[in-house]
Amino acid sequence: MRRFDQKSLLNRRNLLVGGTVGLACTAAQSVMAQPSTEKKSLASIASQNGIIFGAAAAREIFVDESYRKLYLGETKSITTDYALKFDALRPEEKVFQFEGADALVEFAVAKGLIIRGHTLVWNENSPPWLKNKSKAQITKIMDEHIDKVVLRYKGKIDIWDVVNEPFWPGHNASGGYRQGIWYDVLGKDYIAQAFKRAAKADPGAKLAINEAHTERSDELGLAIRNGLLRLIDEMQNAGIPLHAIGLQGHLQPQFPSNDAGYVKFLEQIAARKLEIHITELDIDDTIYTGSVSVRDKQVAERVYAYLSHVLTVPNVKMISTWQLSDRYSWYNDTEVLRKSGATRAPRPLPFDSDMTKKPMWFAIEKALNGRKKI
Ligand code: XIL
Numbered sequence: 370m371r372r373f374d375q376k377s378l379l380n381r382r383n384l385l386v387g388g389t390v391g392l393a394c395t396a397a398q399s400v401m402a403q404p405s406t407e408k409k410s411l412a413s414i415a416s417q418n419g420i421i422f423g424a425a426a427a428r429e430i431f432v433d434e435s436y437r438k439l440y441l442g443e444t445k446s447i448t449t450d451y452a453l454k455f456d457a458l459r460p461e462e463k464v465f466q467f468e469g470a471d472a473l474v475e476f477a478v479a480k481g482l483i484i485r486g487h488t489l490v491w492n493e494n495s496p497p498w499l500k501n502k503s504k505a506q507i508t509k510i511m512d513e514h515i516d517k518v519v520l521r522y523k524g525k526i527d528i529w530d531v532v533n534e535p536f537w538p539g540h541n542a543s544g545g546y547r548q549g550i551w552y553d554v555l556g557k558d559y560i561a562q563a564f565k566r567a568a569k570a571d572p573g574a575k576l577a578i579n580e581a582h583t584e585r586s587d588e589l590g591l592a593i594r595n596g597l598l599r600l601i602d603e604m605q606n607a608g609i610p611l612h613a614i615g616l617q618g619h620l621q622p623q624f625p626s627n628d629a630g631y632v633k634f635l636e637q638i639a640a641r642k643l644e645i646h647i648t649e650l651d652i653d654d655t656i657y658t659g660s661v662s663v664r665d666k667q668v669a670e671r672v673y674a675y676l677s678h679v680l681t682v683p684n685v686k687m688i689s690t691w692q693l694s695d696r697y698s699w700y701n702d703t704e705v706l707r708k709s710g711a712t713r714a715p716r717p718l719p720f721d722s723d724m725t726k727k728p729m730w731f732a733i734e735k736a737l738n739g740r741k742k743i
Contacts, residue, residue, distance in 0.1 A: 411719070411733055412445040415688065418740040420680070421483060422733075423689040425450040425649065426473060429697050435724050439693050446483035446527075448648065448689055449473050453486055453518065456494045467521065474525050485648070485689065486526040488533035488579060489515050490563045492549020499550045507554040512566050519570035530579035530615055530648070531567045532560050535600065538592040545596040560600065561609045568610040579615035579648055583634065584675065586627040594634050601641050614638050617649035618679075619691065622671050623656045628678035639684035646687035647679060651698060651717040652729075655709045665716060669728035676736035688733075696722035 415422035423446030430437045440447065451457050452469035459465060477484045490511060502510070519529065535557075537547035546552055551559040560578075567576055578601075583594050597614070604611050616635075620626075638645055652671060657664040679685055692698050699705055700715035709715075714722070719730035 409734075410443045411730070411737070412443055414734055414737045416445060418680075418737045419683075420685070420737060420740070421445050421687045422737075423447055423483065423485070423687065424693045425487070425689065425691045427451060427692075427697070428469060428472070430476070431472060436694060436697065439720060439724050440482075441480060443693060444482060446485060446687065446689065447473065447477050448485040448487050448530075448691075450487070450692070454488060454494050455491065455514070456496045458518070459514070460496055462498045465517070470522075474522055478525055483528070484522075484526045485528045485646075486518075486522060486530065487648075488530040489518065489567060490531065490551055490559065491533035492537075492547045492552050493534065495550040502554070504554050507550065508562075511551065511555075511559065511563065515563060515566040516570050519567050519574070523571040524573065526571075526574060528575040528577060528613065528646070529567055529571075531563050531576050533579045534581050535560055535578060536580060536593045536596040538589060538596070544599070545592050557600075561604060561607060564604070564609050564611060575612045575644075576610055577613040577615045577646065577648075578611065579617065581617045581619065581649075582621075583616050584618060584620060584626055584631060585624045586630055587625050590624070590626075598634075598637055598641075601638070601643065605641060611643065613644040613646050613686075615646045615648035617691075618647040618651075618675070618688075619649055620652040620671055620675060622667075623653065626675075628674055631675075632678050632681055635679065635682040635685065639682055643684065644687075645682060645685045646689070647676075647685065648687070648689050649691040650676075650688060651691045651700070653700065653709055654716050655711045661716070665728045668716065669732035672729050673732035673736050676733060677739055680736055680740045688737075690718055692718060694718055694720040694722060694724055695727075696724075 411422045423444045424440065425448040426440060427450040430440055449470055452473055457466065457469065474484060499510070534547055536545050538545040540548040542548050542552065544557060546557050555562065564576055567574065580593060580597055582590050583597065584590065601611065635645055652668050654664055654668050657667045695714065695716050695718050698715055698717050700709065700711070700717050716727070719727055719733055721727050
């Protein structure tokens with residue numbers, strides 16, 4: 370529930386566009402540069418700098434024409450926000466609701482957009498009917514789910530977030546794994562099994578682990594980073610197909626961060642020869658105070674600092690925001706608002722609720738353009 374509601378592809382199957390190396394720009398440079406008079410989109414600016422720019426999209430793009438136009442103008446890829454999540458797709462054991470995902474995939478294919486399927490297996494958002502099943506039953510449900518969903522979009526969905534958020538140290542499971550139906554019944558082997566199954570169903574798709582909170586430099590963020598690197602090593606040693614690491618990038622300025630340290634982490638992923646995709650960029654602006662313009666400036670500065678560092682790592686190939694306009698951000702969801710304690714409409718994205726560019730748009734533009742060419 371939203372509370373504040375008012376292929377001429379870059380080689381579909383080989384997103385390693387390459388060709389750019391970045392070096393950090395001075396963070397002190399202002400991100401409030403005047404809008405250029407040229408009509409450039411984030412997708413075109415990104416592509417000139419070796420990046421595919423995209424955003425998560427949901428049904429709003431079919432009901433709000435101004436929003437749809439924003440996607441067509443600004444993005445080169447879309448992520449299926451909630452349409453492909455297990456509980457949305459399978460509210461009952463025998464019911465598959467493909468309508469929402471079909472519409473997004475059809476739209477993206479017609480418009481030549483790359484598609485990121487989100488997500489096949491996640492220990493959150495499990496429907497109640499998954500409870501009290503045996504190991505054999507859960508194995509069968511997961512395998513059949515992956516077969517059915519991946520095969521339906523074979524050749525259309527270019528990248529899969531096969532497993533979302535495998536880690537949550539707060540659950541105190543060994544290795545820091547997130548607990549939930551898949552982990553509880555299958556142990557951490559559910560991850561390898563899911564990747565093997567997805568690769569079999571569509572050998573041409575790019576397969577990713579997507580993880581949250583790694584931007585934080587506190588104990589939690591560092592534990593997740595370590596867990597993730599260990600998991601990558603285990604998967605690679607076992608020959609499990611894994612092509613990319615998605616890092617969500619939901620920036621949380623209320624927690625400590627250290628962008629230079631984060632670059633070191635990205636370099637550790639890059640050393641393992643994987644692509645890096647920033648998959649869900651937005652920012653929790655709850656802690657910023659002052660007028661809208663003062664807060665928007667702080668948002669832009671934080672986003673610029675983060676991205677200008679991230680973009681120094683050549684293996685970073687994609688940046689997607691989680692939606693495009695403040696109007697449709699998940700930060701407006703009742704439950705998320707309750708958790709964040711926000712008392713005013715969140716402004717986490719590059720466009721405001723009237724689809725007008727905010728300083729965050731210019732911060733992204735500037736960070737992309739600051740990526741040094743080889
Ligand atoms: C969010 C969706 O956007 C919301 O509509 C839904 O209610 C909750 O989930 N990390 C993820 C995404 O990986 O799947 C989440 O999406 C946002 C946080």
